[in-house]
Amino acid sequence: MEHTIESLAQEHHVGGGRKEIYRVTVILTVFTLVELALGFYLMNVTNDLMRHFIKGVIIIFMLAKAFYIVGYFMHLRHEIRNLIMTIVVPLFLFVWFITAFLADGNSFKNLKNSLDRGHKERSEQPAPVKKEGEEHKME
């Protein structure tokens, strides 16, 4: 067989290089900093719609980071099309997986709140107030 492991090792020099590694490092760092900035900003936002919007932006940055890690650090972008497809296509199951389950969770909440009066009342009980200073006690 002409296609030995050694020849595969030789062929894998496409793409990459230190320059690309540093570029992706900078991108990942910047994205993380933006995410953190949004996280800090989110703490003082009370408007529900605005909160959902910021969370959505954070999730987009999360997916972008995932793309750069898988594409460049894990080298998938420089692999041939067959390999990319065999990995990426099955992951599209997550689209259904996330949509269906989160919708189901939401519907379960609404059902419990509307059909089980006791549940809603129990979940609206105030939590016992913790004494100041007892928190963060390290043995």
Add this chain to the structure above:
Amino acid sequence: MATTTATTPRMWNGGRSPFNVEYGKLMMWYFLMSDAFTFGAFLISYGTTRFATNGWPNPNHVFNSYPMSGAFKAPLVFVSLMTFILIISSVTMVLAVHEGHNMNRKGVAKYLFLTILGGLAFLGCQAWEWTHLYHEGAWWGRNPFPNSDGTVSTTNFTNFFFTITGFHGFHVFSGVIINIIMLIMVLKGTFDRRGHYLMIEKAGLYWHFVDLVWVFVFTCFYLI
């Protein structure tokens, strides 16, 4: 496009890998894909439970401490440090793979060593955080943190947190062990004798996956 259509028939004629990688690396990719589904199932069940619950603790009130923080609480600070440790260790891992392409034994050993240090630093941070939360009264089945609207919370929050970060921490631990084995093999010259450093690439894939999962865990638990 033209090149794809021209090469595809030959790729599947046998005698060569249709994916243009060796067997071990392909199997590592498939393993990581199955692992992604495991983590995905964990995170989606967390999301489903959160969507099905009326209130939820505010992560900024739960994760607001760092070593020697004393009375100065600062949310996100410690977890940012953990995130950057993992990103940097991922970068040193890519550099190790890169040195492997150049058959530079010393370079591979150096960057692998740095990657191991990064992994251990991350595990140390996580051990500190778990200990801290444990002393605050949080554990599986125990949740001292009220919901963000002041109502009483369920134990789902801590159960999911410890299960998922614990499962991820276990992956980091395995990754460190794998990297240590790789470092020993590099230092013994195993890969020089073999003529290629492809094994480092496979360990690297696993390590990057651990970093990748942390990107999701970090966002889902600490940020949103």
